[in-house]
Amino acid sequence: MLVDFNTLSEEAKVWIYPSNRKFYPQEIEGLKEKLKAFVEVWKQDDDDFKASVELRYNRFIIFSGEGNSALLNADIDKLVGFVLQLQEVYEVELLDRMNVCFKQGEYTQYKELKDFKKLIKNKAVTEKTIVFDNLVETKLELENHWEVPISESWYSRFLKKSKTNS
Structure with a gap:
């Protein structure tokens, strides 16, 4: 379930994806819609899971989530697959953490x-x-x-x- 970031506990898990460039103003609205749409269906079969997504400095995509059930490898795979799609659509690098x-x-x-x-x-x-x-x-x-x-x-x-x- 998509929730406001501020409602998550301090223990909520976060995943940060820095972009190699700022997202252009004309990309922001569409990007935010895609991010929210993904989070809404990310773990929709788990009523206990709460997740949020933010775009900070028009460069960092930050996912956060928490729930009583553990995130499975398949859940992380969905997230990474989605991020890979964003890389293609926006022609950015999001997965290079070095x-x-x-x-x-x-x-x-x-x-x-x-x-x-x-x-x-x-x-x-x-x-x-x-x-x-x-x-x-x-x-x-x-x-x-x-x-x-x-x-x-x-x-x-x-x-x-x-x-x-x-």
């Missing part, structure tokens, strides 16, 4: 990890640069640890390498 999303001023940037390492080495980003940790797993983690300075994220290991290589 790319880095970070804030530069008011803009959200998306870089391949090797390019991000170069930005660190060249000091174009600092330990205070806000990165998005798309590996968070719960609503609580999303709310508290999704947007963090590099120094508080797993990307901090590249800061250390950069300092030792200087």
